[in-house]
Amino acid sequence: MQDVLFDFISKYITLTEEEKNAIAPLDIFRSVKKGTILLEEGQKSNESYFVLQGCIRTYYIIDGEEKTTAFYTEMEALSPHCVVSKTPSQYYVSCIEDTILTVSNTDMEAEINGKFPRFESLCRILSEQLLAKERIDFDEFKTSLPEQRYLNLLQKRPDLIQRVPQHQLASYLGIKPQSLSRLRARILEKKS
Amino acid sequence: MQDVLFDFISKYITLTEEEKNAIAPLDIFRSVKKGTILLEEGQKSNESYFVLQGCIRTYYIIDGEEKTTAFYTEMEALSPHCVVSKTPSQYYVSCIEDTILTVSNTDMEAEINGKFPRFESLCRILSEQLLAKERIDFDEFKTSLPEQRYLNLLQKRPDLIQRVPQHQLASYLGIKPQSLSRLRARILEKKS
């Protein structure tokens, strides 16, 4: 499991043995069952996640309805807003599959960052990249219609459409489950 | 002008005189006229911006139509996607007001980061915060309808509605200018 993490990091920086040895004993790996809720609305937390295998999602409950806004799968990281802002969480985080992830907290990160500046550099680069990508995704969402958004998703993350329940996909696309059904039927019709 | 920048930085870390002296001679301040295009589609660039005064916007041209996706005003920073990914830009950046900003490039940042690790730490923290905030904004966009999005904007960034042309606001809200007009009329009607 460690190897998956180190392989990921090695795409950005080469860790020395000393650095690896500092990370190894931290006991950050956790295996969680499908359905487990990692973070609840209103809760304060300083835990960040990195998915090694499986899938987690963020969702809100608005007027009693679940609104899924994001999925994080293999090699994707989530520092919930509440961790960064030190305020109670506005959303839930839960596992939609049996999932293996790393869990780190702010103190651990501060310690590692203090000891190994290159690690902080890695984190800076990663968050800059994620921010730029998030903005592009947001732009794409704004500039396209639900049907185009679905077709886009089909291209970019075909796995999601397989592994995620339709009603969660729907709110991820900014529409209702019924509309997603209809939209898919419409697309099939066009093809024929 | 420097003071505005240092004031901003001082919210996060306290700069030593040495650090200030390293930044001061960099000639990063630039004054640009309304309408100036800072970055064009297809262009490669390694310049990042920080707005001290004024307003810049990012927009795409899709099927000959401008789609405005973001505004950056006082104390907001933009590292265009192309700078981070080293690929040609997908969007334009232009000034919608006479604007004063800092312009930095990747090399300068690398140099400063190398000399002053605390500066890199600042950048890490800033981008983590911006990322978390961007995700919340995206979530809000997904989970609300155009009318709610407009009302939200009215609350959170009332200045934008004053200083930005309606048709740019419209695409920022993910709708057409005509729909924004209609929507505003509808809201006024409800109030009465």
Place this chain on the structure above:
DNA sequence: CGTATTTCTTAACTTAGGTGAACGAGCCAT
């Protein structure tokens, strides 16, 4: 197993955004 629950789909109807066009207001340039 079989029952209960959740999930997905379909349909009819309502509502709101997209489209195309027209008009007036303000702005710029000649």
Place this chain on the structure above:
DNA sequence: ATGGCTCGTTCACCTAAGTTAAGAAATACG
């Protein structure tokens, strides 16, 4: 001034998403 632009608004019509409801399919669980 005046003609040309862009910009914002309004209208009528079209299209697609929201809503409500019902039933089928898949899943979970005792």
